[in-house]
Amino acid sequence: xxxxxxxxxxxxxxxxxxxxxxxxxxxxxxxxxxxxxxxxxxxxxxxxxxxxxxxxxxxxxxxxxxxxxxxxxxxxxxxxxxxxxxxxxxxxxxxxxxxxxxxxxxxxxxxxxxxxxxxxxxxxxxxxxxxxxxxxxxxxxxxxxxxxxxxxxxxxxxxxxxxxxxxxxxxxxxxxxxxxxxxxxxxxxxxxxxxxxxxxxxxxxxxxxxxxxxxxxxxxxxxxxxxxxxxxxxxxxxxxxxxxxxxxxxxxxxxxxxxxxxxxxxxxxxxxxxxxxxxxxxxxxxxxxxxxxxxxxxxxxxxxxxxxxxxxxxxxxxxxxxxxxxxxxxxxxxxxxxxxxxxxxxxxxxxxxxxxxxxxxxxxxxxxxxxxxxxxxxxxxxxxxxxxxxxxxxxxxxxxxxxxxxxxxxxxxxxxxxxxxxx
Amino acid sequence: xxxxxxxxxxxxxxxxxxxxxxxxxxxxxxxxxxxxxxxxxxxxxxxxxxxxxxxxxxxxxxxxxxxxxxxxxxxxxxxxxxxxxxxxxxxxxxxxxxxxxxxxxxxxxxxxxxxxxxxxxxxxxxxxxxxxxxxxxxxxxxxxxxxxxxxxxxxxxxxxxxxxxxxxxxxxxxxxxxxxxxxxxxxxxxxxxxxxxxxxxxxxxxxxxxxxxxxxxxxxxxxxxxxxxxxxxxxxxxxxxxxxxxxxxxx
Numbered sequence: 001x002x003x004x005x006x007x008x009x010x011x012x013x014x015x016x017x018x019x020x021x022x023x024x025x026x027x028x029x030x031x032x033x034x035x036x037x038x039x040x041x042x043x044x045x046x047x048x049x050x051x052x053x054x055x056x057x058x059x060x061x062x063x064x065x066x067x068x069x070x071x072x073x074x075x076x077x078x079x080x081x082x083x084x085x086x087x088x089x090x091x092x093x094x095x096x097x098x099x100x101x102x103x104x105x106x107x108x109x110x111x112x113x114x115x116x117x118x119x120x121x122x123x124x125x126x127x128x129x130x131x132x133x134x135x136x137x138x139x140x141x142x143x144x145x146x147x148x149x150x151x152x153x154x155x156x157x158x159x160x161x162x163x164x165x166x167x168x169x170x171x172x173x174x175x176x177x178x179x180x181x182x183x184x185x186x187x188x189x190x191x192x193x194x195x196x197x198x199x200x201x202x203x204x205x206x207x208x209x210x211x212x213x214x215x216x217x218x219x220x221x222x223x224x225x226x227x228x229x230x231x232x233x234x235x236x237x238x239x240x241x242x243x244x245x246x247x248x249x250x251x252x253x254x255x256x257x258x259x260x261x262x263x264x265x266x267x268x269x270x271x272x273x274x275x276x277x278x279x280x281x282x283x284x285x286x287x288x289x290x291x292x293x294x295x296x297x298x299x300x301x302x303x304x305x306x307x308x309x310x311x312x313x314x315x316x317x318x319x320x321x322x323x324x325x326x327x328x329x330x331x332x333x334x335x336x337x338x339x340x341x342x343x344x345x346x347x348x349x350x351x352x353x354x355x356x357x358x359x360x361x362x363x364x365x366x367x368x369x370x371x372x373x374x375x376x377x378x379x380x381x382x383x384x385x386x387x388x389x390x391x392x393x394x395x396x397x398x399x400x401x402x403x404x405x406x407x408x409x410x411x412x413x414x415x416x417x418x419x420x421x422x423x
Numbered sequence: 424x425x426x427x428x429x430x431x432x433x434x435x436x437x438x439x440x441x442x443x444x445x446x447x448x449x450x451x452x453x454x455x456x457x458x459x460x461x462x463x464x465x466x467x468x469x470x471x472x473x474x475x476x477x478x479x480x481x482x483x484x485x486x487x488x489x490x491x492x493x494x495x496x497x498x499x500x501x502x503x504x505x506x507x508x509x510x511x512x513x514x515x516x517x518x519x520x521x522x523x524x525x526x527x528x529x530x531x532x533x534x535x536x537x538x539x540x541x542x543x544x545x546x547x548x549x550x551x552x553x554x555x556x557x558x559x560x561x562x563x564x565x566x567x568x569x570x571x572x573x574x575x576x577x578x579x580x581x582x583x584x585x586x587x588x589x590x591x592x593x594x595x596x597x598x599x600x601x602x603x604x605x606x607x608x609x610x611x612x613x614x615x616x617x618x619x620x621x622x623x624x625x626x627x628x629x630x631x632x633x634x635x636x637x638x639x640x641x642x643x644x645x646x647x648x649x650x651x652x653x654x655x656x657x658x659x660x661x662x663x664x665x666x667x668x669x670x671x672x673x674x
Contacts, residue, residue, distance in 0.1 A: 282536055289535040290525040293514070297522040300511035307471060307505075308523045308589060309497035416567045417517045419554040 009059035013052045020048050093367075104273055108266045116262075116269050118381055120337055123272035124330045126373040127279045129357040130366065131326030134283060136355065137363035137412070138292065139319035140299030142199040144351055145206025148186070149179040149324035151346035153331020155213060158226040158341050168232035172332045179328025180321045182209075187320035191313055194302075206351055213343040225342025229335050231264055232271055239264035272333050279326050280366060286322065287366075288415060295319050296364075360401055362408025371409055424449050424484055424625060425470075425501070425593055431478035432465050439465045441649040442479070447593065452619055452626045454636045456660075457646040458670050463629045464506060466646070467597055470627075471503045472496040483593070498526065500592035504599060506629075508578045512571030516562055516581060519570050520553035523585045549588075556584040560614065576607040583614065587622070594618065596628040600635050608635055615639055633671070637661065645670060 025045055027038050039045070058065065108116045128150060135143045156175040160166035166174075190201050213220050220226065231239055237251040241259050251267075252259040286292045294315045297305040306312055335341050353376065361372030380390050401408075425447040432440040440462045447453045455463050469476040472493035481489040488496050497503075511519050534542045557563045560580040565573060570581060579599060586594055596615070600608045616639055618624045630636045636643065637657045645652040645660060647669045653660060660666055 285536045285538070286532070289532075290521070291532065291535070293518055293522045294525055296514055296518075297511045300513055301509050303473075304505070304509035304511065305522070306493045307497055307503055307509075308585070309494050309502075309526055310522075311492075311494045414515045414518070414567065414569065417515070417550070419517065419550065419557070419563070419566055 005060055005062070009056050012059045013056035016052045016055045017048065020051060021045075024048055101273075101277060105270070108269050113262050113265055116265050117337075118378065120265070120269045120272045120333075122374055122377045123269070123276045124334050124337070125354070125357065125377050126276045126370050127272075127326055127330040127333070128354045129361070129369045129373045130276075130279050130283050131323045131330070132354050133358050133361075133364065133366070133369050134286070134295070134326075135319050135323035136358050137365070137369075138287065138299065139295040139316065141316065141319060142195065142202070143320075143323070144199045144203035144348070144355065145186075145209075146202075146323070146327060146354055147346045147348070147351040148206045148209035149183055149327035150331040150334070150350070151209055151213060151343075152179040152182050152324075153328030154335040154341050154345070155220065155226075155331075156328070157332045157335045158229050159220070161230055162226055162228070168230065168332070168336050172329070175332040176325050176328035179331065180325035183320040183322075183324025184317055186324075187317045191316055203348070203351075206346075206348060210343050210346050213346070221342075223342060223344070225340055225344070227340040229339050229341070231339070232268065232336055234267060239267055268333070268337050272337075275329055275333060279329065280370070283322075283326070284366060291315075291318055356398065360398070360408060362411040364412035365408060365410050368408050368410030368412070375409075425627070426482040427466070427470065427479070428482070429479040430466060430469055430476050430481065430489075432462075432469055432474060433477045439649055440469070440476075440646075443644075443646060443649070443651050444479075445644045445651075445654065447625050447627055449625055450619060450623060451641045452615065452628070452639050454640040454643045455627065455629045455646060456631070456633075456636060456643060456670065457652070461646045462649040463646055464597060465649075467503060467595055467627075467629060470496075471501065471595060497589070500590070501595070502586045502589050502591040502593075503595035504579075504582045504586060504597055506597045506601065508575070508582050510570040510573075510578055510582060510585070513569055515567050516557065516570050516573070517550075517553050517566045519581060519585050520556060520588050521549055523588045524549040524552065526589070552588050556588050559587075560584045575602050576604070579603065579607075579611070580614070583618075587618070587624075591624060593625045593627065596626060596630075598629055598631065600630055600632040608632060611635070612639055 025040050025048060027040050029036050029038050104119075108119070111119070128146070131149075132143065132146045135141050135146070153175040156178045157166075157168065157171035160171050160174065161168075186202075186205050190198055193201055214222055216222070233239075233248060234251060236248050237254055238248045239251050241250075243250045250259075251263055294305070294310050295318075297308075297310060298312065298315045302312065305315070334345070338345070357372045357376050358369055360376065361368030361370070380387075380394070383390060383393060386393065427443065427445045430440055430443045431438065443462070443466055445453065445455070445466075455466065457463055465474065468474045469489065470481055472488070472491050472495070475490045479489070480487055483496075483499060483501055486499075488499065488501070511522060514522070554563070554566075557566055560583065562573075562577060562581060562584070565577065570578065573581065579602070583594075583596070583599065599615070600611055603611060612635055615626055615628070619626060628636075628640075640657055642655065643657055643660045644654040645663075645666050652669060653663045653666050655663070661671070
């Protein structure tokens with residue numbers, strides 16, 4: 001046992017050295033037109049060696065370390081408490097949620113402009129993740145091209161405003177419906193696919209949309225993107241310093257207050273908040289409806305679902321369509337917030353991040369997904385000083401999550417249904 | 424009400440089912456028996472629309488249903504269970520029963536999101552029906568457990584309850600007693616008879632447990648190597664020499 005451990009530990013330490021020394025231990029220096037290879041500073045080399053020693057020691061005493069970690073739940077006073085009663089928990093949950101929403105409503109008036117701007121982005125991600133949660137978490141259809149529908153929503157608003165001068169409020173439902181239509185159309189060819197195959201095809205669709213946007217230069221401006229997307233208005237009141245469109249008035253003049261750029265940021269934040277809340281409530285209802293149960297049934301056992309008269313076509317398409325609908329919502333808000341969009345914003349990495357949010361939060365769990373969206377969007381901003389290591393930290397966090405909480409931050413809970421007693 | 428005429432099913436070079444005919448009258452329990460690999464489940468799969476038969480006709484209430492998609496056949500009132508229980512494992516027991524009732528709950532999305540009175544009423548009805556059947560199969564206490572965590576016998580009963588909430592006309596049970604202990608088999612026996620007597624459902628079942636088959640069946644069809652071997656009442660089958668040789672064995 002001990003010799004086995006020693007061998008394993010040595011092996012791990014050597015792998016650490018092999019991987020890190022060539023990367024960190026050498027530097028390329030350019031001298032004129034030549035590039036020479038130089039050894040790194042002693043401190044770096046020492047660091048690499050130290051890392052190897054740490055890996056060696058950890059692997060050697062791994063069983064002890066992990067064993068003592070396993071004792072942790074025993075120390076945790078909350079570990080063995082009884083689960084709260086259903087009615088009590090629901091009450092607590094709804095009060096907490098209401099308080100959170102009220103807090104989120106007041107908060108922008110206290111916080112800084114940058115923070116409110118970031119919070120708007122968080123809300124957009126929450127909408128996206130909640131929508132993808134329907135497709136991946138509930139219906140169990142691994143969709144890697146979700147960003148395509150986000151792009152459709154954003155470009156719908158951008159193009160409509162550019163060519164027809166359509167305002168945000170008209171574009172919002174149109175963008176969402178058009179995205180839903182795309183979801184429906186893209187859903188048809190993938191009806192028969194499951195798992196990995198579905199993932200690859202949807203990945204392809206995501207790329208097709210982006211590349212189309214990139215290359216239809218005459219319509220979308222290609223890589224140059226579309227600028228000058230108007231801000232939303234409040235009953236015909238604009239938030240700019242000067243009124244751009246005839247017939248509109250400006251917000252600060254109507255209310256006789258001094259102009260401030262913050263008004264617009266706060267207004268956008270509030271719109272995003274309202275839409276995110278609507279999204280959450282709508283999907284929460286859908287989950288408790290026959291459609292929602294049908295999604296889950298299809299995820300659990302397709303053959304049994306069909307034997308009970310569920311049409312696979314209808315169930316899958318409805319999941320794709322509804323998921324895409326909310327991505328369209330988010331896209332329209334995004335376009336309005338940025339004022340400028342280009343295909344750059346809709347790369348595969350976005351799909352991956354949204355998927356990561358869903359997985360981190362816990363598939364199917366709304367609260368979990370919301371928490372994860374907040375964490376995944378805000379943490380990189382907080383860790384700006386380590387921006388070089390951002391992806392590294394992100395990856396490490398994912399690995400740790402999968403080890404310790406593979407079911408996500410807050411796994412989905414089944415709804416408890418009270419039945420009337422039979423006499 | 425159900426008539427299978429000269430059903431054949433060919434997989435490449437293998438003729439799994441060859442010219443099998445059977446019929447089910449209203450208010451009747453019909454068993455299909457035969458050695459393993461005889462093609463019993465294939466016949467079921469053809470009847471429930473999982474396979475498209477390569478020959479023959481299947482008439483349900485006078486309409487040809489062979490080759491129709493499975494979910495449409497199920498909507499006609501021809502519902503089945505599976506040899507290996509297929510529940511929605513990570514959903515609760517009640518939810519399993521609610522999923523099955525989606526057709527009785529077919530309101531539009533908006534009505535559901537806004538919780539209109541009409542929608543609530545329908546939902547309550549399906550909940551009541553679920554509660555009734557849970558009580559009927561003795562799973563009321565476990566209503567909010569995840570179906571995957573139930574004991575095997577309970578899963579079997581839940582699967583039958585899940586079929587019954589769809590209000591079928593004909594129920595097809597594929598080895599319902601497999602993996603049950605003698606006491607559970609006895610309960611199942613009574614349940615199946617009650618389905619026929621109290622709920623006016625016809626039953627087709629595949630089963631290896633001969634005591635169960637002989638007890639409850641009105642008629643029995645024997646299949647051997649894809650071909651029909653004999654059919655008749657339990658007494659006739661018990662005395663049939665061919666059946667004894669191929670399947671029952673000499674006593």
